[in-house]
Structures are given as structure tokens and as C-alpha cells.
Amino acid sequence: MVTNRTFTMLKPDSLEKGNTGAILEKINTAGFRLVAMKQTQLSKRDAEAFYAVHNERPFFNDLVEYMTRGPIVAAILEKDNAVEDFRTLIGATNPEEAAEGTIRKIFATSISENAVHGSDSDENAQIEGAFHFSGREIF
Numbered sequence: 079m080v081t082n083r084t085f086t087m088l089k090p091d092s093l094e095k096g097n098t099g100a101i102l103e104k105i106n107t108a109g110f111r112l113v114a115m116k117q118t119q120l121s122k123r124d125a126e127a128f129y130a131v132h133n134e135r136p137f138f139n140d141l142v143e144y145m146t147r148g149p150i151v152a153a154i155l156e157k158d159n160a161v162e163d164f165r166t167l168i169g170a171t172n173p174e175e176a177a178e179g180t181i182r183k184i185f186a187t188s189i190s191e192n193a194v195h196g197s198d199s200d201e202n203a204q205i206e207g208a209f210h211f212s213g214r215e216i217f
């Protein structure tokens with residue numbers, strides 16, 4: 079398994095607020111290489127599948143509504159220790175608990191609208207990247 083890659087989405091609130099460029103700049107400055115990237119929009123089915131692990135949670139319907147309401151930017155990123163380092167770069171799920179300087183601290187609105195996604199394991203990074211990209215979109 080590839081262990082130096084992770085998967086991210088800039089969520090709809092980031093695009094609505096015009097933060098795409100600023101967030102990509104932080105990702106780039108932190109040393110991640112773009113392996114694949116595109117702007118797209120999740121269907122309800124896509125979002126339900128992507129976040130299936132949360133389908134029993136009380137916030138699931140709101141999460142699907144949020145993730146489908148506008149375009150996202152999906153990307154595969156490469157760096158040593160990518161999964162863990164990217165989770166550090168984005169900060170805690172709740173921006174109020176996120177460390178200073180993290181992407182969620184700077185750009186997120188709330189625990190539910192928190193600007194970015196980051197894979198939580200090498201296995202999920204692989205699954206999530208393959209969910210969004212075909213082999214000839216990955217470099």
C-alpha cells in the first residue's frame with residue numbers, strides 16, 4: 079500500500095467563501111505535492127457513500143446536505159507521513175478546538191462546516207482517492 083499519500087476535499091463552504099487559492103497555498107507551503115486535483119460536485123449518493131461510516135449519527139442528513147450543496151475541490155496529496163501530517167495541518171474537527179495556524183482554525187465556520195476533509199488512515203486515503211479519480215488522473 080502507498081503510505082505517503084492522503085486525500086482531501088475543500089468543502090463547499092471553502093469554495094463559497096473564495097478560499098480555494100488560500101487553502102491550496104497553505105497545503106503547498108506545508109510541503110504537499112499535488113498528485114491529482116479537480117473541482118466537482120458530490121451527488122447525494124456520493125456523499126452518503128463517502129460518509130457511510132457516519133450514517134447512524136444525528137448530524138448525517140445535515141452533513142450530506144452540506145457536502146452536496148455546491149462544488150468541492152478533491153485532491154490527492156503526496157508527502158512523507160502524508161495522512162498524519164495533513165491531519166495536523168488541518169487541525170481538530172471542531173475549529174474552536176483547532177490549533178492556531180491550522181487550516182480549520184483559519185478557514186472553518188463550525189464543527190459541521192469545517193472547510194476541509196483529510197483522510198484518517200492510509201487505507202482510507204487509498205479508498206477515497208480511488209472514489210474520486212481514475213488511474214489516468216493521478217500523476
Ligand code: ATP
Nearest residue numbers: 132137141170171189190191192194195196197198
Ligand atoms: P473529515 O472526515 O471531513 O475530515 P473529521 O475526520 O475531522 O472530518 P469526522 O468525525 O470524520 O471528522 O466527521 C466527518 C464530518 O462530519 C466532519 O468533518 C463534520 O463536517 C461533520 N461532523 C462531525 N461531527 C459533527 C458534529 N458533532 N456535529 C455536526 N457535524 C459533525
Ligand code: MG
Nearest residue numbers: 195196197198
Ligand atoms: Mg473523518
